[in-house]
Amino acid sequence: MNRATFGEKIFDIGNVLFLSIMMLATVYPIVYVLFASLSDAGQLMAHNGFLWKPAGFSIEAYENVLRNPMIGKGYANTFFVVAVGLTINILLTSFGSYALSRKSLKYRKPIMMGIVFTMFFNGGLIPLYLTVKGVGLSDSLWALIIPQAVNTFNLILMKTAFEAIPDALEESAKIDGANDFTILFRIILPLSLPVVAVMLLYYGVSHWNSWFYALIFLQERALFPLQLILREILLQGEASSMATGASDMDAAALSATLKYATIIVATVPILCVYPFLQKYFVKGALIGAIKG
Structure with missing residues (x-):
């Protein structure tokens, strides 16, 4: 030595x-x-x-x-947003990542460029508010879920992880008659559990800590999530x-x-949940960040 x-x-x-x-x-x-x-x-x-x-x-x-009854209501609203939001987040991010990771997808590069464009430019808060109000989501917990359904960075991270899985697995599954949904749910996702755990952590923490959009879109106090109740207590x-x-x-x-x-x-x-996902965090982030 x-x-x-x-x-x-x-x-x-x-x-x-x-x-x-x-x-x-x-x-x-x-x-x-x-x-x-x-x-x-x-x-x-x-x-x-x-x-x-x-x-x-x-x-x-x-x-x-x-x-305080508002604490209980805040917990219930936050748990609903986290549970339903995470389900939608993981499903839509997985679908988008799987499609964009397939080399056979037509117009793959232009689509990817359009998605990356949204990381740097967006319409701003007023167009977002008018859109949410126009589709009837204002003063609803869905206003905290639907506009945040897919995060561009998380989509790119999961897409990169899917691309690292050998194409031979997909080809052999198709020879056996598997369709894209079967390949995604029975091959790709089970092999990408560290990345899925990272997505759960990223999206979950984002939903749990979110208060700004609740402040903008919600007027009825019975719908306030926990963080907005916390803001009232601390600042008001x-x-x-x-x-x-x-x-x-x-x-x-x-x-x-x-x-x-x-x-x-x-x-x-959220501190109690983190230790269960922490062991996947570094591995999942590295798999999704390094291509090849």
């Missing part, structure tokens, strides 16, 4: 220190929010500086958050109204912990 030189040891130590600092800078804000959400409201207001443990322990903020002072039965001073203190608790409630589900 070759012994590391002095310079290599210094580099390794510096690399570990740098990555450790980056990890702390990334993780600590989440840890701070978690500890703050579990803190006593009065002690948290009096605390200054870093927070390495809950300032007192209280779950009152979570009790108030979970009593809705947290104080959730501190029921408290004096003005106590309500002001409790509203701070309520904001932190709401962030945790809105973030935990």
